[in-house]
Amino acid sequence: MNQHFGQHFLQIPGPSAVPDRVLRAISMPVIDHRGPEFADLANMVLAGIKRIFKTESPVLIFPGSGTGAWESAVVNLLAEGDRVLMVETGHFATQWRKLTEKMGIETEFIAGNWRNWADPEQIRARLAADTGHKIKAVMVVHNETSSGVVSPIKAIREAIDSEIHPALLLVDAISSLGSLNYEHDAWGADVTVTCSQKGLMLPPGLAFVALSPRAIEQARTGGSRRSYWDWAEMIELNRTGFFPYTPATNLLYGLKEAIALLEEEGLANVFARHDRLAAAARAAVRSWGLEILCENEAAHSSVLTAVVMPEGHDSDMFRRHVLAKYNLSLGQGLTRLKGKIFRIGHLGQCNELVLMGTLSGIEMGLRDLQVPHVSRGVSAAMSCL
Amino acid sequence: MNQHFGQHFLQIPGPSAVPDRVLRAISMPVIDHRGPEFADLANMVLAGIKRIFKTESPVLIFPGSGTGAWESAVVNLLAEGDRVLMVETGHFATQWRKLTEKMGIETEFIAGNWRNWADPEQIRARLAADTGHKIKAVMVVHNETSSGVVSPIKAIREAIDSEIHPALLLVDAISSLGSLNYEHDAWGADVTVTCSQKGLMLPPGLAFVALSPRAIEQARTGGSRRSYWDWAEMIELNRTGFFPYTPATNLLYGLKEAIALLEEEGLANVFARHDRLAAAARAAVRSWGLEILCENEAAHSSVLTAVVMPEGHDSDMFRRHVLAKYNLSLGQGLTRLKGKIFRIGHLGQCNELVLMGTLSGIEMGLRDLQVPHVSRGVSAAMSCL
């Protein structure tokens, strides 16, 4: 039994494997965060990350996790007693809701089975009923990392607008930015949050918040008590390349390199690669005769594929086996899906042969543990590549 | 003129220069933060950091900055309308106060001239007057990074206790932990906060909060609305080596290495080294005929030395000059001290020859810009080493 020798296949849906160039970048010596060299770095990454979000408005970078970015979106715009509309796309939508409620916000949660997207029509209907405009924001997850389901942000914006409803649109693009096409400005998001360790191919430790002019305006007078996650001072200081408190300099080195990697490949090519690999992964799953968790053909994620474990087989035992024998990390099923699914990450710097190694490890693992399947998934995936 | 060739001397009072071993550690590939290898890492650093804080109680690690650690201390223990007692030791005490007020807490601020410590007797007197025990916490900065003044934490605890006052003691050890002796348990701190980029010799990006059993107990029922900075779930999950949201894995690699470095040298030796270097730095300043900002002989910091620029000379112009000509970064004067002082960091991995290079750069810079001084500081420093 291979006890973790050689290359590890980190195929969870984030943190994704960090490219060598990025790892080397983050190991450069730290510099004075109030000096001229730092300002050059900051200006470069603050401009670059806007191109990745496809926005002309400020994008803020906090030392933190995606959870922190969620909190930043909430506390800058919403106050105790405010009401928001959220959609239960899966574990992370549920977590975001919990955080929002902890901050004293009332949430209306459109129930879901964790296998489908946020339905624009449901959102529209709910807003239509909100004649008093009590709903201050619609909060949705673009790519639900727990289930591999993508929600149609642009259509959701159109649904809001079709009702001439003033609700802000807050989007979690944590596991999609840099992997799936995302257009903060064109799609009309007011806040889009992400973090460093998914499509941006960095280690965890940075939280990002993209804003709209309207969001900035509303934050000026509204929101909850806040300090660390506050936007105003950050926007102000970022203008000259500085931050209100010590930024995570070495991760910013990595961000500069990661943006370069994305732009050298070309964002359109990056997205096409993710689509190609995801199609191959789904072909494998179907050929094995296993079920894909996402039940909406239009909503399949190119970031990850969640696979339903056949009845009577525990997905965590399966994951432990492929880790121990093949040095392969797969994502677990979270909360209500625990033991029932495993998730294949094919994001970030994943390419054809890393995917094929991954799928081979899964197919061999299914065989080893005698999970009922047809051993043709790997072949099927190759047919897509 | 040397345009930043060769080794940079990063002698600001944090971020401090990161040791090679730490830089290499943080460039290791990221791993699954829900896997067994991660749990081993987390258990190791969670145990190790307690030894550095000299505590038996939990120390929490957040992706964030020292500012975040401040906020964590505030929101877990204090609620809108609560009152706290703070002391104006300098810029950072002032900033912490601002943050605290932003969260709705009333602060009583014992005024200071930024050149002296938090006086235990003043604190005692104020608490004695607070017969209604409205003051929920005393919040002080151990090593005021803006001024190079160290406050006597143990004596402050004794002052609180002498009045049999129930106020919690919240301490900012941001720039002291790992450089100056600090004893969280023995000194009776309820919360001690720090960050990664000072005495811990890591890049910025981690916030640390050490707790007391009493703090944990009070947080259970009190405090403000919070989510990211909340202690309860963190304590719970840390028990098994995991975190409520994705931790900054690569910085944790570095933390493991930094703890090893500190313990290989021995904490007592680390502190003695800081004291020795600081004494040499002060000897240099005095020999130059310049004034040290700290006016209390018992309160001099072994982390940094703040130097008052002679009348008619701008410290920022001086700093720009030594950066451009000698590749030396010194700390600037903050807010009310802007242009009036420069700060010499001699913390972290600083050693004798790095200090001597630094002091030489300053002495040459004073000469270059014709700042009145006696050119004997470097010689005087050598006499102390």
Next chain:
Amino acid sequence: MNQHFGQHFLQIPGPSAVPDRVLRAISMPVIDHRGPEFADLANMVLAGIKRIFKTESPVLIFPGSGTGAWESAVVNLLAEGDRVLMVETGHFATQWRKLTEKMGIETEFIAGNWRNWADPEQIRARLAADTGHKIKAVMVVHNETSSGVVSPIKAIREAIDSEIHPALLLVDAISSLGSLNYEHDAWGADVTVTCSQKGLMLPPGLAFVALSPRAIEQARTGGSRRSYWDWAEMIELNRTGFFPYTPATNLLYGLKEAIALLEEEGLANVFARHDRLAAAARAAVRSWGLEILCENEAAHSSVLTAVVMPEGHDSDMFRRHVLAKYNLSLGQGLTRLKGKIFRIGHLGQCNELVLMGTLSGIEMGLRDLQVPHVSRGVSAAMSCL
């Protein structure tokens, strides 16, 4: 078409992919090669490399390549006009012969078709005929990197001994050491040479020469004019942990780490892993219906598999295609095999999923270029793992 995005699969038979731990080790700052810290390092790696060669005699480490190690073996033991017996196992045996002849040594070359091993019986017969003992050395390649054929060193030693012939046994273990079992002492080799970039998993830049007491004795009085590659002074200085000229310090850092990696896994496990992966690679080749170059079942290499390209298809065009489309580097056919074969490296830190990614890339490449084959190689390989 994927223009080299994401992880590169370096599956040539050396340089092999360098483990992260080794890459980080070689990036540590250089130290004084005449200081005490260096001596500790040198003593550690000089002792460790003996365990890998399985010898009690000195192993010498030169800044250089495997070619340099060949030259060192020749010039320390042989002089102009001496005669040696070599066997044409492939390109590298031929190259070693050329080098030997350039140094003025007469070589007798047992002809071969580059598809089979060095036959002990042929060697025995030739030595039996050498009644005047003009043959000073038998020089063979353990693992012929150009063809994937392993020769039986122990049996060759026995063949020499069975004739009571005084010829020394010089072995090229360049691509086998650290991947295939090799026993310098037990098998009776007099000189074994290797380099850093194959089974030792280092970047290229170090040449190694393992000696026998008899080789050391003969070199004392014999051999050709030499200086850089001389053994005597090296052996002498190595005793105290130093070298006659500046060693390649940073590669020695890497060597220390590589030895640790091999011993953590356990040499027997390392060899078993290579055997397992090689069996899977051969199963794939056979299932594709392609021919393995090595025609002797007992001589298959666990380091690499050389595959004969079907008539009418150019292996270099194939290699260029899989590099451009799948970011996969395969080894080329050398000299007489140019365009006719490609070589799959499965040595060093290669593991199951890296191999499966590699074989998938080959199978897709065969399909893309319409090379006649049966698309079952990947499946067949999985059956072996």
Next chain:
Amino acid sequence: MNQHFGQHFLQIPGPSAVPDRVLRAISMPVIDHRGPEFADLANMVLAGIKRIFKTESPVLIFPGSGTGAWESAVVNLLAEGDRVLMVETGHFATQWRKLTEKMGIETEFIAGNWRNWADPEQIRARLAADTGHKIKAVMVVHNETSSGVVSPIKAIREAIDSEIHPALLLVDAISSLGSLNYEHDAWGADVTVTCSQKGLMLPPGLAFVALSPRAIEQARTGGSRRSYWDWAEMIELNRTGFFPYTPATNLLYGLKEAIALLEEEGLANVFARHDRLAAAARAAVRSWGLEILCENEAAHSSVLTAVVMPEGHDSDMFRRHVLAKYNLSLGQGLTRLKGKIFRIGHLGQCNELVLMGTLSGIEMGLRDLQVPHVSRGVSAAMSCL
């Protein structure tokens, strides 16, 4: 006593401290040395290194040390029984002579006291006497690393030419290239050798040989038996970006970065910096009242300063002390100078403050060990900067 904590000051005259950018470059993953990406790298460094040597002719790069480069110069041009003229400038000239004699070459050695340069007039006189043109080459060390003495290469060439003598000029620029101005073509050198770990700021492991058209021509038909160090095949394969045997790829990554560093600063600025620092070092030595080994004012080296230890004091004991107490490595006295001198390296990426740290360490060490001196060296050095 500081047991090697914090930054090490590696101030020996090579290996010099390696810049961070170079250390990170050499930790990039190894690539196929026969692939297109490698050819790009090779073409870039082969062109770049010519600019550093200031030559239009080929510069060859071998895995090896400077000793190997010496051997390459000898065996490609000289044969057993040939005679050469060398000058005893110090330990390294003596070592090169030994190597040359080991290869069967007769050497005529102009005696020296290791404190002065190679005198062009002496060389001229000797060549004038060589009416039969038996002397095939004049071999001199540009910067004698053992003594800190620089010889006038251009004047030596002129001396040879003034006698219309056909001797080739072979120059050891091992410790000067990249630190002192050196003009291979303009000065008329036929072979110039260097290595990676001095002015090129790389770790040890590469040997360089710059050639003249005449040297290439003579090597075609002359020289000794050779293979590894042979020029012809190297020149041939280098044309397309490849090498006759596996090159030290990761050091070539570093070379690319080192050339970039030198050219970003500008070679003229690099040389001026070395001159400035060396003048300061000499001022320090003189102010201490210690003797500089080099007794020729015109021949002082800007790479290192060799300092004579006062009678009754052992320089190696001194060096051990400053290493143990100040983490400072100084160069030792070699062979006949053992215990009598120490050498201060101020080459490579050394800058003002690193030099001042170094000189401070020496001044404190002299004090600690009660070596007679005047404690004004550090001050004197600052006056020069």
